[in-house]
Each structure stands twice: as C-alpha cells, then as structure tokens.
Amino acid sequence: MTLYVFTGPTLSAEEGRRELDAVFLPPVAQGDVYLVARKKPSAIGIIDGFFEHVLSVSHKEILWAMSQGIHVFGAASMGALRAAELEAFGMVGVGAVFEAFRAGDLEADDEVAITHATAEERYRPTSVAMVDIRATLCAAEAAGAIGGEARTTLERIGKKLFYPDRCYPILMATAAKDGVAPEVLNGLCAFIAKHGQVDRKRLDALAMLRNMRESMVDNSMTKRITWHFEHTDAWEYIRRNAEQRNSFSDHHNTHER
Numbered sequence: 001m002t003l004y005v006f007t008g009p010t011l012s013a014e015e016g017r018r019e020l021d022a023v024f025l026p027p028v029a030q031g032d033v034y035l036v037a038r039k040k041p042s043a044i045g046i047i048d049g050f051f052e053h054v055l056s057v058s059h060k061e062i063l064w065a066m067s068q069g070i071h072v073f074g075a076a077s078m079g080a081l082r083a084a085e086l087e088a089f090g091m092v093g094v095g096a097v098f099e100a101f102r103a104g105d106l107e108a109d110d111e112v113a114i115t116h117a118t119a120e121e122r123y124r125p126t127s128v129a130m131v132d133i134r135a136t137l138c139a140a141e142a143a144g145a146i147g148g149e150a151r152t153t154l155e156r157i158g159k160k161l162f163y164p165d166r167c168y169p170i171l172m173a174t175a176a177k178d179g180v181a182p183e184v185l186n187g188l189c190a191f192i193a194k195h196g197q198v199d200r201k202r203l204d205a206l207a208m209l210r211n212m213r214e215s216m217v218d219n220s221m222t223k224r225i226t227w228h229f230e231h232t233d234a235w236e237y238i239r240r241n242a243e244q245r246n247s248f249s250d251h252h253n254t255h256e257r
Helices: 013-019 032-037 059-067 078-089 096-103 130-142 148-160 168-177 182-195 200-218 233-256
Strands: 003-006 023-025 043-046 071-075 092-094
Touching: 003 032, 003 200, 013 023, 013 200, 032 043, 032 059, 032 233, 043 078, 043 200, 059 071, 059 078, 059 233, 071 078, 071 096, 071 200, 078 092, 078 096, 078 200, 092 096, 092 200, 096 130, 096 200, 130 148, 130 182, 130 200, 148 168, 148 182, 168 182
Parallel strands: 003 023, 003 043, 043 071, 071 092
Antiparallel strands: none
C-alpha cells in the first residue's frame, strides 16, 4: 500500500513520517495530483498547495484520481479548501479548518494563506495564517488573558492585514495604532509567551495523517464513486500540461546526472 502526501510550511516531511509511512512531496500545484495518481497509490493526502504565482491544484484532477479508485484526503490549508468543495464527491476532509469551511463559518481562501521560504529552507513559514491567529485569540480568551470584545477587535484587525503581513508583531503594532488598550496587548503577549501560539493548521495536518493511517488499514479497498467523470477540454488541457512538465523534468534530471 503506497500513500502520498503533499505538505510544506504547515508540516515538515520529517514530522509527517513519524505519523505516517508515506511518500512526502512538496506543496501541490496544478497537475501534481494527476501525475501522482498515475502511479496508482492507495491514497493521496493534501495539506499544502501553491497558489497566486503558480496554478493551484485543480478540482478536476482530484476527481480524476478518485475515479481511478484512489482515496483523497485533505486538511489544514489547500487540502481543507479542496475537501470542503469536493466532500460531496467523496474527498475526505479532516480537522477544524475543514469543518469551518464546510459549515460556511470561513469562506475566504486568505484564511489559510501564508508566505514561506524556499524548498532549500524547508518551506519555513514567514507569516501566520489567519486561522491560526483566530485559534490563538480564542485560546487566549478561554484562558482569561483577553476579553471577548478584545478578541473580536483583534480578529478584525488581523483580517484587514494583507496575508503576507500577518504576524503577531505587526498585529500588535497595528492594534496599538488603532487604539487597543495596552493591557489587552500585554495580556495577549503574556499568554503567547507562556502557552505559545496555537498552530491549528499543523494540528489538523497531523490529524489527517492519523486518519489516513487508521482508515487505510481498515479500508484498503479501492475508492468507489457513484458519479461519472467527464473528460472535458479543460481536463485535457490540465492533463497535457502536467505530462509536458513531467517530461521536461525527467529530461532535465537525466542531463543533470
């Protein structure tokens, strides 16, 4: 039984391997699920994915993978978004972020968006996801470090920040300029210093890996679907581009060796 997982800034491959015996790949981009699905794995897990400057993983390729009998799981970041959109077709979503998107409590993609370093730096996060800021503020409120009104105000300020600027120093500085009381900010700083930030995405990613491990042991059968996959022009475009990119990569690697 072979499993593949796309991850990056949310969860390192090293940490992931301690939870699941799988092949861990970089964040997913358009065409990657199709290329992995051609290897006929038992399941594919999606945590992180590229966007903005790189075409995002297509719904169509996830549907194609499932039509080939492959189980597909998603959580935490891009995986949570796609799982919420494709749950009706059989994609399995895991975790609080997925649940919030499925329920409609969260709607905007920027809730999970972050900036991160390069592959050479192991995709080290350089900003904080809004879902993680929300989780930290909720934990601070539950601990009595800040009040409910302060939590709502800080969430609103965080949401207004452009996603690459989301981090606690900028959040605190912006809140101070907006007139949030120093005792509120001091309370949040003290909470974070004592308890740390809540990394909701990482927790969801680990939960997905455990779900994959347990469910694939109990259900190693191929994925069964009740719908028909349509071979559209858009799908052919995605498929051809992925194959051309893969062929170029193989040729390039051969000459590198």
